[in-house]
Amino acid sequence: MAKKNNRANNTYLIEGGAGDNPKLMGQSLSDGRDSLYLEFYLGYSVVESKSGKTYKKIKRDTERLGLYLWQAPRSPLERQHNKETLEIAKRLRFERGQEILSGVEGYRLKKETEEVDFLDWMWSYYEAYTKADKRHIKRAYVCFVDYLIDPTGKLTPQSDWSRGRKTRAAKERERKESLLKLNARQLSKSMIAGFTEYLQRRFRGDGPHSLYSRFKKVVKAAVEADILLKNPCDGISIKIDNGALKKDILSVEEMQQLISTHYAGENTEIRRAFIFCLYCGLRWCDVKDLTFANVDFSNRLLKFEQAKTKGHSSASGVVIPLNDGLLTLIGRGERGDRIFKLPSHTMCLKALRHWTKRAGIDKHITWHCARHSFAVNILNNGANIKTVASLLGHSGLSQTEKYTRAVDSLKVAAINSLPELKL
Numbered sequence: 001m002a003k004k005n006n007r008a009n010n011t012y013l014i015e016g017g018a019g020d021n022p023k024l025m026g027q028s029l030s031d032g033r034d035s036l037y038l039e040f041y042l043g044y045s046v047v048e049s050k051s052g053k054t055y056k057k058i059k060r061d062t063e064r065l066g067l068y069l070w071q072a073p074r075s076p077l078e079r080q081h082n083k084e085t086l087e088i089a090k091r092l093r094f095e096r097g098q099e100i101l102s103g104v105e106g107y108r109l110k111k112e113t114e115e116v117d118f119l120d121w122m123w124s125y126y127e128a129y130t131k132a133d134k135r136h137i138k139r140a141y142v143c144f145v146d147y148l149i150d151p152t153g154k155l156t157p158q159s160d161w162s163r164g165r166k167t168r169a170a171k172e173r174e175r176k177e178s179l180l181k182l183n184a185r186q187l188s189k190s191m192i193a194g195f196t197e198y199l200q201r202r203f204r205g206d207g208p209h210s211l212y213s214r215f216k217k218v219v220k221a222a223v224e225a226d227i228l229l230k231n232p233c234d235g236i237s238i239k240i241d242n243g244a245l246k247k248d249i250l251s252v253e254e255m256q257q258l259i260s261t262h263y264a265g266e267n268t269e270i271r272r273a274f275i276f277c278l279y280c281g282l283r284w285c286d287v288k289d290l291t292f293a294n295v296d297f298s299n300r301l302l303k304f305e306q307a308k309t310k311g312h313s314s315a316s317g318v319v320i321p322l323n324d325g326l327l328t329l330i331g332r333g334e335r336g337d338r339i340f341k342l343p344s345h346t347m348c349l350k351a352l353r354h355w356t357k358r359a360g361i362d363k364h365i366t367w368h369c370a371r372h373s374f375a376v377n378i379l380n381n382g383a384n385i386k387t388v389a390s391l392l393g394h395s396g397l398s399q400t401e402k403y404t405r406a407v408d409s410l411k412v413a414a415i416n417s418l419p420e421l422k423l
Contacts, residue, residue, distance in 0.1 A: 009027075010027055010028040010029075011025055011026065011027045011028075012025065012026050012027075012028070013025060014026050014036070014086075014089075015090055015093060016093065020097070021040060021041045021097060021100055022038040022039055022040045022041070022063070022093055022096050022097065022100075023038070023039045023093075024036065024038060024089055024090060024093045025037050025038070025039045025062075026069065028071065029068075032070065032071050032072070033068040033069060033070060033071060034068065034069040034070075034071055035064065035067075035068055036065045036067040036068065036069065036085070036089045037062050037063060037064045037065055038062065038063045038065065038092070038093055038096055039060055039061075039062050040060060040061045040062070040063070040096075040100075040185075041058070041059075041060060042059040042060060042061055043059050045057050045059065061183060061185060061186065062186075063096075063186055063188055063190075063191070064191075065089055065092060065190060066151055066190070066191075066194045067085050067088060067089050068085070069081075069082045069085055069086065070082055092190055096188070116183070116184055116227055117181050117182060117183065117184075118182045118183065118184040118186075118187055118222070118227070119141075119144075119145065119180065119181070119182050121184070121222060121227055122141050122144070122218050122222075123141060125137070125218050125221055125222075126138050126141055126218075132285050132307040132308055132310075133214065133308075135345055136210065136211070136214045137214050137217070137218065139211060139214070140211045140212075140214040140215040140218065141218075143198075143199065143202070143211055143215075144195060144215060145177065145180065147194070147195050147198045147199075148180060148182065149173055149176045149177055149180065150173060150176075151194060151198055153201075153202075154169075155169040155170075155172055155173050156169075157169060157170075184222065184227050184228055187219070187228065187232050188232055189232050189235070189236065191232075192232050192233050192236050193236055195212075195215070196208070196212055196236060196237075196238050199211055199212055199238065200238065205247050206240060206247070208238050208240075209238045209239075209240045212237075212238045215233075216233045219231055219232065219233050220233075247364075247366065247368065247369050247372050248363040248364050248365055248369055249369060249372045249373040249376050249377075250278065250361070250363070250365065250369065250370075250373040251373075251377070252377055252380075254359075254361055254363075255278055255373065255377075257359050257360070257361065258355065258356065258359045258361060259275060261355065261358050261359035263354075263355070263358045266351070266355065267343075267351050269340050269341050269342055270342060270343075270347075270348050270351045270352065270355075271355070272329050272340060273287050273288070273340035273342055273348075274352060274355075274367070274370055275329060276326065276329050276330075276340070277367070277370035277371060277374070278370045278373055278374060279325070279326060279329075279374065280302065280320050280326065280374065280391075281320075281370070281371045281374035281375060281391055281392050282370075282371065283306070283307070283308065283367075283368065283371055284345060284348065284367040284368065285307045285308065286304060286306055286307055286308075287340060287342075288338075288340065288342045289304075289307065289338070290302075290304060290338065290339045290340065291335065291336055291337060291338055291339060292330075292332070292333045292334060292335050292336075292337055292339060293335040293336065294339075295322070295330055295339075297327070300321060300322045300323075300327065301319055301320065301321060301322060302318075302319070302320040302321075302322055302326075303317070303318070303319050304317075304318055305317055305318075306318060306393045309393070309395075316393065317393075318391070318392075318393040320391060345367070348367060349366065349367060352365060352366070352367060353365070371392070372403070374391075374392075375388055375392060375400070375403040376403050378391075379403055379404060385397055385400055385401070385404060388400050388403065
């Protein structure tokens with residue numbers, strides 16, 4: 001690498017001469033590393049100064065690569081890291097240059113929309129969104145902003161941090177967020193790849209895949225709205241095992257342990273609703289909208305349309321038999337009244353985690369875990385898979401089969417069905 005010739009802002013040229021676009025640049029940081037980025041030349045505009053003179057104002061933009069070099073490598077491992085990182089950065093610079101030359105760069109804006117802030121556009125998309133997964137769209141936006149502000153998690157408070165350190169980190173996050181702006185031309189494949197890695201580090205189970213799916217939905221909409229010329233998410237995926245049940249579930253014993261746990265200030269509506277989900281397998285988005293009109297008291301049935309599949313599946317309607325205990329949970333009311341008067345999903349989740357902690361249940365229990373627990377427990381108690389699929393509102397058995405992989409009684413019965421082993 002050429003000798004550094006730092007500018008006033010501690011940046012320097014690594015690769016690229018006159019006429020090259022983009023150039024590979026480095027910025028010296030106070031922590032002993034250099035941050036690598038690409039600098040794009042975007043033409044110029046003629047402006048007039050206060051004195052009346054005209055001059056050319058160069059327009060440039062940058063793309064942070066999320067790659068770092070040691071300023072003074074002290075070991076063979078650090079020198080090897082610098083060599084490999086530099087090779088990756090140079091390859092990215094070459095790829096971006098080829099995209100510009102061929103006119104197919106995926107993150108480039110059309111001329112008339114080149115100043116659109118993608119984050120502003122993403123938030124506007126969320127505000128106008130009307131489907132049942134709207135809160136997931138917002139969560140994807142929040143996670144993407146978190147990634148841009150703090151990709152390595154250095155500003156995320158840890159349990160051993162002092163109050164002063166937490167305060168400083170919060171102020172730094174606030175400062176970075178106030179300066180955050182992302183022109184759509186900056187939305188590159190390397191940024192998307194970094195975001196998927198961030199999601200997989202931060203979340204477990206289906207979380208990364210679910211959030212990235214919503215993010216891709218927004219990006220696809222941006223392409224359709226001519227905000228982007230090409231989808232930078234193409235070819236970048238988060239693979240999951242759709243047949244595996246990754247979320248924690250509550251056993252029948254743990255359900256009883258939770259139900260018998262009370263504490264001062266508990267929200268009885270949240271308590272009733274979660275217990276109802278444990279015994280009926282409803283999603284949070286369905287239980288929160290239930291009204292007494294959904295209950296056929298004479299035939300002891302609950303009938304409702306699933307918010308997730310309503311209008312998209314012929315199997316969106318669900319009918320669940322109600323026993324005495326469930327009817328007691330439901331109670332009585334006017335047909336148009338909500339059965340469970342629940343606060344926001346965030347408040348419901350906080351209350352649930354407080355409740356499970358008080359019950360001494362050391363599992364990561366979310367609202368959706370009630371649905372999984374319901375399916376696994378009734379399978380364990382002998383229900384056949386078709387019945388479970390019908391109760392859950394699945395259109396086919398493929399979605400339900402993942403629960404059979406988590407059912408211990410079925411596995412034990414399968415092993416015991418073999419002839420007795422005598423040695």
